[in-house]
Amino acid sequence: MDLKPVIGIDLGGTNIVGILINERGNILAKKRRKTLAQEGKDKVISQIIGCVNDLLKEGENLGISPEKLLGIGVGSPGPLNRKQGIIYHAPNLPGWENVPLVKILKDELGMSIFLENDANAAALGEWWLGAGKSVNNLILLTLGTGIGGGIIIEGQVYHGSKDMAAELGHIVIKEGGMICGCGTRGCLEAYASATGVVRRARAAMKQGYKTILKDLVRNNPEGLTCELVFQAARERDSLALWLVEETGRYLGIGIGSLANVLNPEMVILSGGMIKAGDLLFNPVRRFVKLFSLKAIIERVKIVPGTLGDEAGAIGAAAAVLKERRML
Amino acid sequence: MDLKPVIGIDLGGTNIVGILINERGNILAKKRRKTLAQEGKDKVISQIIGCVNDLLKEGENLGISPEKLLGIGVGSPGPLNRKQGIIYHAPNLPGWENVPLVKILKDELGMSIFLENDANAAALGEWWLGAGKSVNNLILLTLGTGIGGGIIIEGQVYHGSKDMAAELGHIVIKEGGMICGCGTRGCLEAYASATGVVRRARAAMKQGYKTILKDLVRNNPEGLTCELVFQAARERDSLALWLVEETGRYLGIGIGSLANVLNPEMVILSGGMIKAGDLLFNPVRRFVKLFSLKAIIERVKIVPGTLGDEAGAIGAAAAVLKERRML
Numbered sequence A, B: 001m002d003l004k005p006v007i008g009i010d011l012g013g014t015n016i017v018g019i020l021i022n023e024r025g026n027i028l029a030k031k032r033r034k035t036l037a038q039e040g041k042d043k044v045i046s047q048i049i050g051c052v053n054d055l056l057k058e059g060e061n062l063g064i065s066p067e068k069l070l071g072i073g074v075g076s077p078g079p080l081n082r083k084q085g086i087i088y089h090a091p092n093l094p095g096w097e098n099v100p101l102v103k104i105l106k107d108e109l110g111m112s113i114f115l116e117n118d119a120n121a122a123a124l125g126e127w128w129l130g131a132g133k134s135v136n137n138l139i140l141l142t143l144g145t146g147i148g149g150g151i152i153i154e155g156q157v158y159h160g161s162k163d164m165a166a167e168l169g170h171i172v173i174k175e176g177g178m179i180c181g182c183g184t185r186g187c188l189e190a191y192a193s194a195t196g197v198v199r200r201a202r203a204a205m206k207q208g209y210k211t212i213l214k215d216l217v218r219n220n221p222e223g224l225t226c227e228l229v230f231q232a233a234r235e236r237d238s239l240a241l242w243l244v245e246e247t248g249r250y251l252g253i254g255i256g257s258l259a260n261v262l263n264p265e266m267v268i269l270s271g272g273m274i275k276a277g278d279l280l281f282n283p284v285r286r287f288v289k290l291f292s293l294k295a296i297i298e299r300v301k302i303v304p305g306t307l308g309d310e311a312g313a314i315g316a317a318a319a320v321l322k323e324r325r326m327l
Helices: A041-061 A101-109 A118-129 A188-192 A194-206 A226-234 A238-262 A272-276 A278-291 A308-323 B041-061 B101-109 B118-129 B188-192 B194-206 B226-234 B238-262 B272-276 B278-291 B308-323
Strands: A005-011 A015-022 A027-034 A072-076 A086-089 A097-099 A113-117 A138-143 A147-153 A266-270 A301-304 B005-011 B015-022 B027-034 B072-076 B086-089 B097-099 B113-117 B138-143 B147-153 B266-270 B301-304
Touching: A005 A041, A005 A118, A005 A308, A015 A041, A015 A308, A027 A041, A041 A101, A072 A101, A072 A118, A072 A308, A086 A101, A101 A113, A113 A118, A113 A308, A118 A138, A118 A147, A118 A266, A118 A308, A138 A238, A138 A272, A147 A188, A188 A194, A188 A238, A194 A226, A194 A238, A194 A272, A226 A238, A226 A272, A226 A278, A238 A266, A238 A278, A238 B238, A266 A272, A266 A278, A272 A278, A278 A301, B005 B041, B005 B118, B005 B308, B015 B041, B015 B308, B027 B041, B041 B101, B072 B101, B072 B118, B072 B308, B086 B101, B101 B113, B113 B118, B113 B308, B118 B138, B118 B147, B118 B266, B118 B308, B138 B238, B138 B272, B147 B188, B188 B194, B188 B238, B194 B226, B194 B238, B194 B272, B226 B238, B226 B272, B226 B278, B238 B266, B238 B278, B266 B272, B266 B278, B272 B278, B278 B301
Parallel strands: A005 A072, A072 A113, A138 A266, A266 A301, B005 B072, B072 B113, B138 B266, B266 B301
Antiparallel strands: A005 A015, A015 A027, A086 A097, A138 A147, B005 B015, B015 B027, B086 B097, B138 B147
16 A cells, blocks of 8 residues: 655744654654744744755655655644634744745645644644554643643544634643733743743742752852753752652642543643653652542543654644544 | 424432423423432432423423433433443432433333433533524533533533543632632632632631621521622622622633633533622623633633523433434
């Protein structure tokens, strides 16, 4: 049988990841480049086109003709309009306002282009080929600078009435709590994103707690990162361990609430923060039981994503197959 | 055309409401009786059967033969298993543990019986014939002793992976907050249900605030009800107005979070508390804007249910039509 190829692109503020994959989920080629976000929108679009052309070239070397390509899926930060193919706004990509990306790429490449929200694409990718491939109902949280979310219901991305569902980082877990980038107080993202961890760590350091974090940042508090907090926790620093435990509790509250609303089979955590491994997953799995109904949470698996930062590109390709009803 | 009839029953801790309706949504007969919950499970089941027989009799008087009936839908408190037709546990119905209600009713009545969660049924009822009939994506919150929830996605009840979704009263809005009946702290239900309103009112009265509530309960704090709080607010009692405003804020936080997750077109509030009208809806509509993303919430209508306590019975009938793919 002649397996049809499809391209998935994950447009991120840091990297552009591209994948050539066939309908069965065999990855044929991968390309990755640093996003030159500061050079503006046109530069980034030319990078996407360059990435697609590189993938097509590598495909031709494998004997795959570009004519057979089913289409190109792009996972993009949003808010965006999938049907119209417009990115309204991309927080980490300067100059991206109301960009008709689908039309631009279609004119340039002459192929079918499909747009999907980046976290939705990551959820779809993990469902297709990653941690969620054995289940049909899952939610995914991307734990990074912010907290993104994707919901898969019966194997389909849940988009909501206006393509804006699954803003899972913006559920309020603490009335009157810390201010969030979205303007609300007390969002999950304000507490449990990498940014939230750093902010809480900095506040604790200012309060004068003893911690090796002071040595790790060499008295430059601006250099503090979430990775350093987890590193200090692995070195059994009491303050860092407390901060990680607290992060697990905040995630437990958020995931517990989401489980009560959505009753998923699985919750996948992905993004940079999951490198912390059991250090983070253990308190999350422990605390979530306090914040969800027993009958619901005892059946929910909480697992790390397995596709790393390729989940979005793989899911963007899956979105093309979904549109063509081949998946 | 010969319109097929269907029966919907809402099994509540206070009332059993039954409706005979046809596939077009014309209500043909209604029956209602006080639930004799204290007399035990068998008594309540015989009440359900009595209600069905009364409806069938009234149908016959209208020339509708029982043979034409498409089936009987029962909206029941849960947790329950729809497919197996078992009610695992019903908090307000003493003795209801693992009751195979579908089998019992089928054996007794010789008709097809369908089970649905009560709040899901109310959501489906409002979607079919009530406040939500012009939309396809909505969430419903029942504001009563507790807070129940139902989610309609693309005109279908969202059940989750194990029939346990939409526990919308049990999202945490305040980490470390008031204890909830479910065992968690800080649930929406602990703050914004009628029980939560009374509990907050009692605490404020104990703190010694001036309020006409003291006169309204004639120094018997046990006699305090949510209705009395709203009545005092209508009489411009400062404490009661504060409590209502606060209730609106808690609901705004919960609804805002739910809107960010589900991106519905409409949020319907139903249950006893909505009798308060604008007194409650105004602060809810105001506060929800603080706790949800602008692009999402500006398109969400927040409205009272229009079917009163018939929503559940109507929705239970709709569930039968859904099962038969006639709706």
